[in-house]
Amino acid sequence: xxTWILPEYIDDILPAEAARMEFLRRxxxxxxxxxxxxxxMPPLLExxxxxxxxxxxDLDLRTFKLVDQLSxxxxxVRADITPQVARIDAHLLNREGxxxxxxxGSVLHTRPATPAATREPIQIGAEIYGxxxxxxxxxxxRLLCKALEICGVRGARMDVGxxxxxxxxxxxxxxxxxxxxxxxxxxQKKDVPGLRxxxxxxxxxxxxxxxxxxxxxxxxxxxxVLAKAEKSxxxxxxxxxxxxxxxxxxxxxxxxxxxxxxxxxxxxxxSGVVFDAYCDGVAGPVARGGRYxxxxxxxxxxxxxxxxxxxxxxxxxxxxxxxERDPILSPAPNSDVKLAKKIAALRASGEVVIEELPxxxxxxxELGCTRRLAKKAGAWTVQPIKR
Amino acid sequence: xxTWILPEYIDDILPAEAARMEFLRRxxxxxxxxxxxxxxMPPLLExxxxxxxxxxxDLDLRTFKLVDQLSxxxxxVRADITPQVARIDAHLLNREGxxxxxxxGSVLHTRPATPAATREPIQIGAEIYGxxxxxxxxxxxRLLCKALEICGVRGARMDVGxxxxxxxxxxxxxxxxxxxxxxxxxxQKKDVPGLRxxxxxxxxxxxxxxxxxxxxxxxxxxxxVLAKAEKSxxxxxxxxxxxxxxxxxxxxxxxxxxxxxxxxxxxxxxSGVVFDAYCDGVAGPVARGGRYxxxxxxxxxxxxxxxxxxxxxxxxxxxxxxxERDPILSPAPNSDVKLAKKIAALRASGEVVIEELPxxxxxxxELGCTRRLAKKAGAWTVQPIKR
Numbered sequence: 001x002x003t004w005i006l007p008e009y010i011d012d013i014l015p016a017e018a019a020r021m022e023f024l025r026r027x028x029x030x031x032x033x034x035x036x037x038x039x040x041m042p043p044l045l046e047x048x049x050x051x052x053x054x055x056x057x058d059l060d061l062r063t064f065k066l067v068d069q070l071s072x073x074x075x076x077v078r079a080d081i082t083p084q085v086a087r088i089d090a091h092l093l094n095r096e097g098x099x100x101x102x103x104x105g106s107v108l109h110t111r112p113a114t115p116a117a118t119r120e121p122i123q124i125g126a127e128i129y130g131x132x133x134x135x136x137x138x139x140x141x142r143l144l145c146k147a148l149e150i151c152g153v154r155g156a157r158m159d160v161g162x163x164x165x166x167x168x169x170x171x172x173x174x175x176x177x178x179x180x181x182x183x184x185x186x187x188q189k190k191d192v193p194g195l196r197x198x199x200x201x202x203x204x205x206x207x208x209x210x211x212x213x214x215x216x217x218x219x220x221x222x223x224x225v226l227a228k229a230e231k232s233x234x235x236x237x238x239x240x241x242x243x244x245x246x247x248x249x250x251x252x253x254x255x256x257x258x259x260x261x262x263x264x265x266x267x268x269x270x271s272g273v274v275f276d277a278y279c280d281g282v283a284g285p286v287a288r289g290g291r292y293x294x295x296x297x298x299x300x301x302x303x304x305x306x307x308x309x310x311x312x313x314x315x316x317x318x319x320x321x322x323x324e325r326d327p328i329l330s331p332a333p334n335s336d337v338k339l340a341k342k343i344a345a346l347r348a349s350g351e352v353v354i355e356e357l358p359x360x361x362x363x364x365x366e367l368g369c370t371r372r373l374a375k376k377a378g379a380w381t382v383q384p385i386k387r
Numbered sequence: 388x389x390t391w392i393l394p395e396y397i398d399d400i401l402p403a404e405a406a407r408m409e410f411l412r413r414x415x416x417x418x419x420x421x422x423x424x425x426x427x428m429p430p431l432l433e434x435x436x437x438x439x440x441x442x443x444x445d446l447d448l449r450t451f452k453l454v455d456q457l458s459x460x461x462x463x464v465r466a467d468i469t470p471q472v473a474r475i476d477a478h479l480l481n482r483e484g485x486x487x488x489x490x491x492g493s494v495l496h497t498r499p500a501t502p503a504a505t506r507e508p509i510q511i512g513a514e515i516y517g518x519x520x521x522x523x524x525x526x527x528x529r530l531l532c533k534a535l536e537i538c539g540v541r542g543a544r545m546d547v548g549x550x551x552x553x554x555x556x557x558x559x560x561x562x563x564x565x566x567x568x569x570x571x572x573x574x575q576k577k578d579v580p581g582l583r584x585x586x587x588x589x590x591x592x593x594x595x596x597x598x599x600x601x602x603x604x605x606x607x608x609x610x611x612v613l614a615k616a617e618k619s620x621x622x623x624x625x626x627x628x629x630x631x632x633x634x635x636x637x638x639x640x641x642x643x644x645x646x647x648x649x650x651x652x653x654x655x656x657x658s659g660v661v662f663d664a665y666c667d668g669v670a671g672p673v674a675r676g677g678r679y680x681x682x683x684x685x686x687x688x689x690x691x692x693x694x695x696x697x698x699x700x701x702x703x704x705x706x707x708x709x710x711e712r713d714p715i716l717s718p719a720p721n722s723d724v725k726l727a728k729k730i731a732a733l734r735a736s737g738e739v740v741i742e743e744l745p746x747x748x749x750x751x752x753e754l755g756c757t758r759r760l761a762k763k764a765g766a767w768t769v770q771p772i773k774r
Binding site: 004005006007008009010011012013014015018019021022026029030031033034035036038039040041042043044045046047050064066068069070071073075077084087088090091092093095096097098099100101105106108110111119120128130131133135136138139327332346347348350351352353354355357358359360362363364366367 | 391392393394395396397398399400401402405406408409413416417418420421422423425426427428429430431432433434437451453455456457458460462464471474475477478479480482483484485486487488492493495497498506507515517518520522523525526714719733734735737738739740741742744745746747749750751753754
């Protein structure tokens with residue numbers, strides 16, 4: 001057995017890609033920081049009760065479980081950092097006003113989300129807690145667009161939905177939980193014949209609700225969708241609010257935006273705007289986010305929340321390439337004080353200086369140096385390496 | 388049950404500490420990068436065969452095990468990144484010459500190493516592969532000292548040993564494996580009466596070897612220890628080489644160095660110099676390292692290796708405090724283009740600008756802003772907030 005084979009959907013990140021990911025990680029965290037998002041680092045492990053409370057069955061299945069040798073209790077390795085950050089907002093920071101938090105770190109999934117996915121995404125994201133107005137949704141959307149811009153991704157665009165539309169219809173028509181989840185499933189799969197069948201067979205559903213539910217999968221496209229929805233959907237305050245929020249988002253979004261009122265991803269925990277950002281070079285969404293005002297409830301302190309998260313690996317695949325200077329080869333300074341000073345100055349300026357170790361001169365080419373430190377007229381200077 | 392309680396020895400890292408750790412992480416990785424150490428990011432999970440091959444029983448006990456749902460095989464969550472980096476050197480990069488690698492990331496331990504330890508250290512380190520001379524030990528030692536210097540730790544000092552001294556005595560005296568591990572244990576515990584008993588009871592041990600083994604625990608202290616060892620220990624080539632390596636290290640080490648020839652930490656996988664660095668404010672060693680030339684063997688490619696690793700959490704506890712400017716409070720720019728530009732310029736210069744969200748003015752104090760953006764004579768300027 002070859003002992004160095006990794007499990008499926010688990011990979012090493014080698015130098016070129018690691019440098020790129022580290023670069024993007026810093027750009028993202030710096031961006032978040034200058035907007036006032038404070039970095040937190042929740043642990044890899046928690047008791048399953050805290051890790052999975054208030055989240056769905058999906059996350060449970062995706063979470064690796066471990067026994068805690070100290071307590072005998074079951075722990076999970078996080079499959080999503082978002083609920084952890086909500087826990088920190090709810091209990092550790094315990095602020096009354098608005099809290100902006102950022103995070104990044106590896107998460108593990110028992111199975112890959114798609115056949116092209118990794119089981120170890122490197123999640124990075126930002127969240128606003130404590131504000132329920134559209135202003136925080138606007139800020140999060142602007143922050144995400146800025147993040148995509150500074151990564152240099154191409155063809156960035158956004159798909160936006162609002163779970164309150166479907167939810168308002170369900171409440172208005174007093175649809176029972178069983179039917180609600182069947183309707184949800186068929187909408188989520190864009191299974192129009194299935195939806196038609198469910199709506200047709202449902203008892204006691206008024207005509208306006210029937211028509212509205214059947215219309216949802218058609219409410220997909222540009223900003224004209226919002227006008228159509230306004231005209232055709234029942235005039236419920238929650239629906240009007242949702243459409244007016246979407247209009248405000250559309251007005252200021254710097255990247256192309258399309259709408260999908262049948263998009264109910266995360267319906268079980270999302271409560272308002274939901275969005276997926278896409279860009280060239282990434283198969284699925286490059287960022288996902290939305291509003292989930294109930295998330296803190298499981299921790300005993302329900303706070304409105306809105307935010308987004310990305311996978312640094314996917315982002316690195318789509319981002320503009322970084323240009324780094326080739327390293328400089330140098331003799332080891334040993335007792336040459338001038339050389340030691342020169343090397344230190346170059347390194348302090350950000351140059352990579354590799355000191356050559358004796359006995360390995362013939363493998364020099366592997367180091368990729370195109371310049372070297374050499375003594376010229378008594379002074380150490382950087383010179384090109386002749387091929 | 389309070390659902391937000393974390394397991395023992397597992398903690399969240401909150402904003403102030405997280406900012407400090409992120410700062411140190413970058414300084415360390417930048418230092419390593421400018422010295423030519425390329426960053427790699429091995430996965431959190433591997434099959435136990437690859438994760439634990441060639442490592443000791445200790446690491447096995449410290450490693451959380453998981454079943455891979457895709458293969459049915461046992462996986463482990465890494466408890467140490469070093470063997471993973473050795474695997475990458477041995478198989479993925481596959482260079483003939485010298486390879487310098489750096490890494491950082493969380494590791495998990497089933498139990499804390501000490502009652503004051505965490506079960507999730509954030510390991511950071513640097514390794515040189517492919518060079519067996521003292522020059523690479525010297526480079527690693529200089530790099531570690533530089534790392535401690537730029538973190539601003541106080542009272543940095545180093546304890547150095549060399550496992551070849553004890554190993555040479557064992558080989559010379561043909562000490563059987565059972566006795567070897569008993570001797571190792573008593574030396575490691577500094578259990579001099581136990582050592583005396585073992586040596587006294589051992590059969591067939593020549594007088595020089597007896598005396599040498601009993602002398603080892605006394606060979607502890609400043610550079611004078613090396614002269615004493617040279618005079619008193621048997622004249623074996625491995626011992627002379629070891630002492631000459633230690634002498635060279637002592638000569639150039641910029642921080643106080645002490646020697647301990649009975650220090651055998653990692654005896655099972657270390658093969659040469661071993662060192663622990665200490666500083667004020669950290670109970671145990673702040674960095675540990677040494678030479679372990681056999682580490683790649685388990686992966687089918689034995690390459691000499693020397694390096695060190697640290698825990699970023701411990702380092703953050705000992706490092707000089709970072710000074711950050713307080714954030715600037717600003718109205719949300721909405722359609723005010725001048726304000727939006729001013730905010731963008733401040734953020735680009737590294738300032739933190741927090742946009743105030745409506746309805747939360749009374750919780751302003753929580754944001755910690757001491758300055759604000761205000762309009763003065765038609766221009767947005769930064770002004771102090773009056774208390």
